[in-house]
Amino acid sequence: MQIAIGLYPEFTSLDAMGPYQVLQHLPHSELVLCAEQTGLLRDDIGLLNIDVRHTFDDVPHPDVLVVPGGYITRSLAVDGNPVVEWIRGAHPTTTWTTSVCTGALLLGAAGVLDGRPATTHWSAYSELASFGAEPTEQRVVIDGKVVTGAGVSAGIDMALTLVAEIAGPIVAQSIQLGIEYDPQPPFDSGAPSKASPEVMQALIESLAR
C-alpha cells in the first residue's frame, strides 16, 4: 500500500506532519512525500525547508492520497495547477483520497468533492461550497473513499480514523498510544463556537499582521 502526501510551496507544516507521524506506523505500507518537483520546498512561513525526493509523476497512482492545506490553496485551487491535476489523475484509482484543512479546496478543484459532504478549516466553508461540496462541521468526514479533516491539527484525528478504516481499531489505538495522543489542551478554544469574541478578534488581528 503506497501512501503519498502531496506537498507544494507554502503548505502549512502541521497539516502534513500530523498525518505523516501517524501514517508512518501503518503496517505493510510505504509512505512518500512528493511535490511537482524534487528539491527544497518551503512551508508557509518559510522556515521549514524540506528536501522532497519524489515528484507527482513518480507516484501517479498512490493507494492513499493525502493533501495538506495552507492559505495559498485559495489561489492554487484551479484547473491546471500541478497538485490539482495530480489529484485529478490519481483519484480514480485510489483506495482513499484524503485532505487536511484547506487541502479540501484542492480536492474540490480536482472535482473530487462535487455533491459530497466534506470538511475543511472553519474559515473556508464558503470556498469549499463553491466546489459543489456540502460543508460539514465535523472533525473528520468520511464519504465513501473520500476522507476530509478540519483545520491544521485535525490531520492527526483524520489519520487515526483512516488507519482504523484500513487496519482496524487495535492498530489505530496502538499508534495513538505510541505518539501519546491523549490531548489535554490548556484551553477549550479550538473552534469558533467555543472561542470568545475577544479570542476571535485577537486571531483576526494576528492574521492581518
Added chain:
Amino acid sequence: MQIAIGLYPEFTSLDAMGPYQVLQHLPHSELVLCAEQTGLLRDDIGLLNIDVRHTFDDVPHPDVLVVPGGYITRSLAVDGNPVVEWIRGAHPTTTWTTSVCTGALLLGAAGVLDGRPATTHWSAYSELASFGAEPTEQRVVIDGKVVTGAGVSAGIDMALTLVAEIAGPIVAQSIQLGIEYDPQPPFDSGAPSKASPEVMQALIESLAR
C-alpha cells in the same frame, strides 16, 4: 524574543513540528530551527529531510529553548553530545527551557532536571529518573522556567501552555483557534492507563518490527 528549536539526526518529526506550528504565531518573536551543523538533517524514519540553516553556535543564548525527542535520545543523552552541550550552555540565560517527549532526557543529561518534577514519553520515566528528575505523569509539567511535555503529540499542549505563560491566555487561545486545535481522537487510547492490554501488545510488536 528568540525561540530556538534544537534538532539532531533521527529526531521524531511531530515532537518538533507541534511546537513549531504553535510558536510561529507568538507575537514579537523570532523562531529558529538549529542543529549542530547546517544542511540536510533526517528524522527518525529517514523520510523527512530538513535543510537546517542555523547551527547551535549561531544561537547560543535563545530566550526560549525547545528540544524534541526521538528513540535516539537514549544514546545522545551523555556529556559531550553537541545538543546536550548546547542546552548546558544556553540554559543559564534562557527565559524558558523546554522539551517534548524524550527531549527531556537531553535536558536531563545537561543537568537541567536534577531535583525537578518533569515529564517525558510514558516509556521513558525510568531513564528520566536516572538524571535526578522526579518523573510526573502529567501532560505538561512547569517547574520554574523549565517546561516539559509528555510524548510526541504533547508538544502541541506544551507549546500552547508556554504561549499562555509568555503572552497570556487570549493569545494562546487565538493560536489554538487558528490551528483548529479542538482534538477529537476517534479512540481514547493515548496513555498506558487508557489502552487495553491488546493495544499495548500491538504497540510492542510494532516497535519490535
